[in-house]
Amino acid sequence: MFTEELLDKSSLMRKKWEDEVKKVIAKNADQKERWSTVSDLEIKRIYGPEDIKDMDFARDIAYPGQFPYLRGNQATGYRGKYWTFRMFSGMGTAVETNKRWHYLLTTGQTGLSTAFDFPTLMGYNTDSPKAKGECGKCGVAIDTIDDFRDLIKGIPLDKITTSMTINPPATALWAMYCASAEQQGIPLSKIGGTIQNDMLKEFIAQKTLMCPPEPSVKLISDTIEFGTQYVPKWNTISISGYHIREAGATAVQELAFTLRDGMEYVEDAIRRKGLHVDQFAPRLSFFFNAHIDFFEEIAKLRAARRIWAKAMRERYNSQDPRSWWMRFHTQTAGCSLTAQQPYNNVVRTAVEALAAVLGGTQSLHTNSLDEVLCLPSDHAVQIALRTQQLIAEETGVCNTIDPLAGSYFVEALTNEMEEKAWEYIHKIDDMGGMVAAIDKGFPQMEISDAAYKFQQQIDAQEKIMIGVNKYIEEDETVDIPFLEIDDSVEAEQLERLAAVKRKRDGRKLAECLKDLGNACKKGDNVMPYCIEAVKNYATVQEICDVYREVYGEYRDPGIY
Amino acid sequence: MKELSKKVLEGDIRAASRLIRNLEDQIPNTYIAMQEIFGKTGNAHVVGITGAPGAGKSTLTDELICAYRKKGDTVGVLAVDPTSPFSGGALLGDRIRMLRHAEDTGVFIRSLATRGAMGGISKAVGEAIHVMDVLKKSKIIVETVGVGQQEVDIINHAHTVAVVLVPGMGDEIQALKAGLMEIADIFIINKADRDGAGKLYKETLNMVNMSKDNKNGAQGWRIPVLLVESVLEPIKFAESVEALRDKIDEHYQYLIDNDLLSERMRRKTTAELNEALWGTILQPILKDLHADGEINRLVDKLLTKASDPYSLAAEVASKYMK
Amino acid sequence: MSNRKIRVLLAKPGLDGHDRGARVIARCFRDAGFEVIYTGCHQTPEMIAAVALQEDVDVVGLSCLSGAHNYLFPQVAKLLQDKGANDITVIGGGIIPEKDMAGLYEAGIKEIFTPGATLDSLVEWINNNVNPKE
Ligand SMILES: Nc1nc2c(ncn2[C@@H]2O[C@H](COP(=O)(O)OP(=O)(O)OP(=O)(O)O)[C@@H](O)[C@H]2O)c(=O)[nH]1
Numbered sequence A: 001m002f003t004e005e006l007l008d009k010s011s012l013m014r015k016k017w018e019d020e021v022k023k024v025i026a027k028n029a030d031q032k033e034r035w036s037t038v039s040d041l042e043i044k045r046i047y048g049p050e051d052i053k054d055m056d057f058a059r060d061i062a063y064p065g066q067f068p069y070l071r072g073n074q075a076t077g078y079r080g081k082y083w084t085f086r087m088f089s090g091m092g093t094a095v096e097t098n099k100r101w102h103y104l105l106t107t108g109q110t111g112l113s114t115a116f117d118f119p120t121l122m123g124y125n126t127d128s129p130k131a132k133g134e135c136g137k138c139g140v141a142i143d144t145i146d147d148f149r150d151l152i153k154g155i156p157l158d159k160i161t162t163s164m165t166i167n168p169p170a171t172a173l174w175a176m177y178c179a180s181a182e183q184q185g186i187p188l189s190k191i192g193g194t195i196q197n198d199m200l201k202e203f204i205a206q207k208t209l210m211c212p213p214e215p216s217v218k219l220i221s222d223t224i225e226f227g228t229q230y231v232p233k234w235n236t237i238s239i240s241g242y243h244i245r246e247a248g249a250t251a252v253q254e255l256a257f258t259l260r261d262g263m264e265y266v267e268d269a270i271r272r273k274g275l276h277v278d279q280f281a282p283r284l285s286f287f288f289n290a291h292i293d294f295f296e297e298i299a300k301l302r303a304a305r306r307i308w309a310k311a312m313r314e315r316y317n318s319q320d321p322r323s324w325w326m327r328f329h330t331q332t333a334g335c336s337l338t339a340q341q342p343y344n345n346v347v348r349t350a351v352e353a354l355a356a357v358l359g360g361t362q363s364l365h366t367n368s369l370d371e372v373l374c375l376p377s378d379h380a381v382q383i384a385l386r387t388q389q390l391i392a393e394e395t396g397v398c399n400t401i402d403p404l405a406g407s408y409f410v411e412a413l414t415n416e417m418e419e420k421a422w423e424y425i426h427k428i429d430d431m432g433g434m435v436a437a438i439d440k441g442f443p444q445m446e447i448s449d450a451a452y453k454f455q456q457q458i459d460a461q462e463k464i465m466i467g468v469n470k471y472i473e474e475d476e477t478v479d480i481p482f483l484e485i486d487d488s489v490e491a492e493q494l495e496r497l498a499a500v501k502r503k504r505d506g507r508k509l510a511e512c513l514k515d516l517g518n519a520c521k522k523g524d525n526v527m528p529y530c531i532e533a534v535k536n537y538a539t540v541q542e543i544c545d546v547y548r549e550v551y552g553e554y555r556d557p558g559i560y
Numbered sequence B: 001m002k003e004l005s006k007k008v009l010e011g012d013i014r015a016a017s018r019l020i021r022n023l024e025d026q027i028p029n030t031y032i033a034m035q036e037i038f039g040k041t042g043n044a045h046v047v048g049i050t051g052a053p054g055a056g057k058s059t060l061t062d063e064l065i066c067a068y069r070k071k072g073d074t075v076g077v078l079a080v081d082p083t084s085p086f087s088g089g090a091l092l093g094d095r096i097r098m099l100r101h102a103e104d105t106g107v108f109i110r111s112l113a114t115r116g117a118m119g120g121i122s123k124a125v126g127e128a129i130h131v132m133d134v135l136k137k138s139k140i141i142v143e144t145v146g147v148g149q150q151e152v153d154i155i156n157h158a159h160t161v162a163v164v165l166v167p168g169m170g171d172e173i174q175a176l177k178a179g180l181m182e183i184a185d186i187f188i189i190n191k192a193d194r195d196g197a198g199k200l201y202k203e204t205l206n207m208v209n210m211s212k213d214n215k216n217g218a219q220g221w222r223i224p225v226l227l228v229e230s231v232l233e234p235i236k237f238a239e240s241v242e243a244l245r246d247k248i249d250e251h252y253q254y255l256i257d258n259d260l261l262s263e264r265m266r267r268k269t270t271a272e273l274n275e276a277l278w279g280t281i282l283q284p285i286l287k288d289l290h291a292d293g294e295i296n297r298l299v300d301k302l303l304t305k306a307s308d309p310y311s312l313a314a315e316v317a318s319k320y321m322k
Numbered sequence C: 001m002s003n004r005k006i007r008v009l010l011a012k013p014g015l016d017g018h019d020r021g022a023r024v025i026a027r028c029f030r031d032a033g034f035e036v037i038y039t040g041c042h043q044t045p046e047m048i049a050a051v052a053l054q055e056d057v058d059v060v061g062l063s064c065l066s067g068a069h070n071y072l073f074p075q076v077a078k079l080l081q082d083k084g085a086n087d088i089t090v091i092g093g094g095i096i097p098e099k100d101m102a103g104l105y106e107a108g109i110k111e112i113f114t115p116g117a118t119l120d121s122l123v124e125w126i127n128n129n130v131n132p133k134e
């Protein structure tokens, strides 16, 4: 990066500066001895040319739209198009959520994103004993295609993309989407959207569990294959670091485990389905967390793009630049928000959103200030959305692409993130891949270690959370309006489900489910069978029960 | 204490668990309850499951419970996990793999921490087995902590010891030669989905065939080597664990048919007597020495070489055992 | 004077998988010298109560972040009471709105810990409030 002459000069000057620092701190000690990121990565007092002297501009940095895509996939950056303002929402019944969606589309939101309630997320019906007390609480309840049709009523499926945060039952929900589109006369080739459909991070972090890792990956490869063939505009997976981070991982762990998950899916689709990497890789998408440590997050996102581009080109011999692009959605960190003095959360979210934007995200969800306390109120959601719009249109940060490139600190930190991530990736390679590593409990333990350490640092005030361990307001009263789903939703949904169960053709349904089971046993792609089943009013649970029966049920091994 | 044993004999789960706890915590006078109970024990078949950390012992135990329930047996499980040497606390993690049996009244699972015991089980295990026994559990499974070759105390308590081996641990066979061979009545090759399972199976079989006899005091019993299907294939896994169950029962029957059970019982009972003697004689003395600080004075004498451990021990003995 | 070691059951009733808190607390309790049994996610109140009895724990710690605490926590407390295990201390944690607290205390939950409680305060609470009987 630099001439010898400059480096010599710089090192002399640095020496001088260091002497000066020593003198000063001999008299006035620093406020604390060790300065580190929220992930406990130690940061130097200053960075200079020496810290990035081994970088090669063409090889390591380049311009946007050029390998290794450190500075972004698109040549035009945010001038062509801002990121998608995508706010996650869902609650109560499908009809209520549909109403909310229509409202959101009038506020300038450009993509929809669905939160499902816990029974739906876990593949249980509202009438399952396991679902008691949970219906509609943290998202929308979907049991059958009838609910799904209500959910998307009046939404132009060929124009608006919808993201569905759904994992074990992803095939069932996607089948409902496909079947509904067909019934509306919209061909599968025209619909676009995303299913999260990332089971590895569930085992690692989020614990929405159904079947063991191996068959779970198989189901995901089915969706990748089906999407490649019939639904080419659909992102069949959103490989997620968000939840890994929320579970207590460091930034490096989030980066490494997420990318290694991505590699596992790529390898499985190639091996199991015989696909060429470039047939499906352009539709892989990622989902990261934007935590509170500003520069660490920017470095993480930049490093992510560079690692993925290299991995695709070098590990998998991908020829198509679209496969090299890492496209990702970002959500600000729920775990950084506090129930204490909740209005401070607006500030946290703004800083995190700014980091996501400077890291070059393609899509963003900003958390609402009240999310730690309850379901977000309309007003809180509005502030969160306005935060994004404000960053985009007032602050001027979108004027130029990747404005932090070339910063000694940001580039050095980006390099450090990448190096440390590769270390993890190689370690997991040596274990035999991510499924094997999960089986050993490796990523789970690493995250638990980090989470425990962080909590101890909070307790010791080595890390600060305002309102929690510093600047505490005694006797604070929280004046947040509470939005709550009352229990009548459960009764209503139970009635809806019962009505569907009364009207459907039981014999036809049983046949569909049997076919699905056989497809599972034979290793065939389950998607066509799922679509047939949901058309015949199979419930989400009925489909998942077939999987549980054939593949076995996976219970939380409780590694900690 | 009598109250407690009465409740245990009536089948009260909480009381049984509390009695086990009294044993673990070495609450004085617990022996009174055990006196009531001892005469009614000796009916259950005690099965030890042992093997390296993470070998799949708990997963197997979980499925073995199913297999036994299917046959109409009632099952008690004592699952031992290590105590942290630093804090004295413990994470008792075996139980989590057996949660599906939580509400089955024919199954009683109790987790124990080693509390510093080195043999792969905790000191209370022997007596806890008695407690499970009087609860009329026909099968009592003891899962040891993940052990190396030295932690073989389980043979003092189980009628049948199953040793779980998994491929990919590198030096399994070495370990076998060194120690586990001595205690195994059955070898289980687990994690059949892993590379090397077939090879490990053959090696183990060879080794078993080469050794002349079961060293574990069951003359004529050929140690079987069972390949258990992968847990990833739930149906096959269940079937192969049923086969394991039958093998375990066959071993027990063999002991009975060949009058070998009494030999095992003798060993088990001897160990218990040892424990009881230790508890009744040595422990009060130690407690005494600690209580009045005498122990420190004795240690000081050793540090200054004013005396030696043997003379001191003789001195203490003569003082207490008149 | 007691030799008693405190035994704690940590459980996550309900369907949410946010177990970060539970995992951190499990380790913290081990380091505080307690014997900890953690059930992992997705347990029913019935299972939790059954395990608490079999394990003779002194404390059942419930963590729920799904919003279903008003059903799940009291249900665990009730099942324990039905079995005559009134002496088992049931505590809860998670995102519990202020207005739900009274109802939970009423139902027999002894203490509710909300985000921000330090690990030390948890351990201290248990050491002060839980006295396993001889
Ligand atoms: N691949 C594979 N993994 C298995 C199999 N059986 C168990 N496991 C996994 O191995 C890990 C350890 O299983 P456990 O049953 O807890 O092993 P354990 O021997 O009881 O472990 P400790 O009590 O900690 O010593 C878990 O992640 C299981 O899911 C198997 O057949 N194949």
Ligand SMILES: [Mg+2]
Pocket: B057, B058, B059, B093, B094, B143
């Ligand atoms: Mg175990």
